[in-house]
Amino acid sequence: GAVVSQHPSWVICKSGTSVKIECRSLDFQATTMFWYRQFPKQSLMLMATSNEGSKATYEQGVEKDKFLINHASLTLSTLTVTSAHPEDSSFYICSARDRSRGGYGYTFGSGTRLTVV
Amino acid sequence: KQEVTQIPAALSVPEGENLVLNCSFTDSAIYNLQWFRQDPGKGLTSLLLIQSSQREQTSGRLNASLDKSSGRSTLYIAASQPGDSATYLCALKTSYDKVIFGPGTSLSVIP
Numbered sequence: 218g219a220v221v222s223q224h225p226s227w228v229i230c231k232s233g234t235s236v237k238i239e240c241r242s243l244d245f246q247a248t249t250m251f252w253y254r255q256f257p258k259q260s261l262m263l264m265a266t267s268n269e270g271s272k273a274t275y276e277q278g279v280e281k282d283k284f285l286i287n288h289a290s291l292t293l294s295t296l297t298v299t300s301a302h303p304e305d306s307s308f309y310i311c312s313a314r315d316r317s318r319g320g321y322g323y324t325f326g327s328g329t330r331l332t333v334v
Numbered sequence: 335k336q337e338v339t340q341i342p343a344a345l346s347v348p349e350g351e352n353l354v355l356n357c358s359f360t361d362s363a364i365y366n367l368q369w370f371r372q373d374p375g376k377g378l379t380s381l382l383l384i385q386s387s388q389r390e391q392t393s394g395r396l397n398a399s400l401d402k403s404s405g406r407s408t409l410y411i412a413a414s415q416p417g418d419s420a421t422y423l424c425a426l427k428t429s430y431d432k433v434i435f436g437p438g439t440s441l442s443v444i445p
Contacts (some may be wrong), residue, residue, distance in 0.1 A: 223377070251433065260423065260437045261378075292349070310377055323368070323425075323433060327377035 219245050221317045223326025228334055230301055238296045238329045240311035246291040247313035251323070252284075255275045297327040301333040336361045336428055339435040346442040347414055354384040355409040355439045357424035365427040369398050370408050372421045372438070381422075382409070414443045 220243040230236050240250055246267050253261040265281075267273040267288035275281045283305075285297040293314075298305055312330040337360045347353050351361040358369070360376040363411070366385045369419045370378040382391045397410040407424055 219438070253435075257411070261435045263432060263434075266432070308375070312378075325370070325378040328375075330375060 218267045219246075220326040221310055221313050221324045221326040223310065223329055226327060227330040228332070230331070232333055233300055235297055235299045236301055236331060238298075238309055238311075238331075240294045240296070240313065240326050242292045242321045242324070243313045244317075245313075247294075247315065248291065249314045250294040251290060251312045251314075252274060252286060252294075252296050253310045253326075254310070255310065261310065264266075264296075289295055298331065301331070301332045306331055336364075336426065336434050337437040338424065338426060340422075340424060340436040340439050342439060343437065344442075346444060348444050349414060349416060351414050351443075352410070352412050353414055353441070355411070355441070357407040357409070357436050359405045359407075359426055361428070362405055363428065364402065366399055367398075368425045368427070368433075369396075369407075370423045370425060374421075378423065384413050397442060403423050404424055411441075414441075416443045416445045419443050 224239045242275045250267045250317045252264045254264050256260045263276050264279045265275045265286050269291050275288035287331050288294040298310045308328050312323045312325040341356045341357045342441050349443045356385050368383045369381040372378050384391050384400040395412040400407045421438045423438045425433050
């Protein structure tokens, strides 16, 4: 079955530094990847949609200059949290759509727990 | 605007009991509906995917139904086990190619 690998699974960083999170589709090509954020005891909220070879589309209220998304290949998308602050501490999770399955199914990564101190 | 709700927000049942989780949505224009399980601090595990043209899907002890006209989906878990304890999320793929998640139901199965 389709597998999405997300790395790292957890990271602690100092306030003001940048953190990069990777999302890879291991056995399929993903034309579109999605990035979500989940605060404690809340559901997942879509942050942005990234399409291979083009700019990401950000949801309202999400700062594109703070959350940099790159989707340079059909198997890799990255989310960089720039100048991280404690309020950016959250659970970040990506998902990818399997192009060969006509986009019907979405596979999720295992998530990244970001703690900014 | 599509809104998704899940009832109940939390549920605690004794082991062996059959249970139903509910997911409601306001806009019937969906491509599919997916049920996920999320363990604490972990990612999502897909349980069942129902296409908009389907009425239900089954996998082992799980059965999910979809009624677009009434904006409802249910996830039925038979003979619950302590290992079923997790948060269950329903997610809708909308016509605008977005996936919108419900707030989740936190399930606790007591041995």
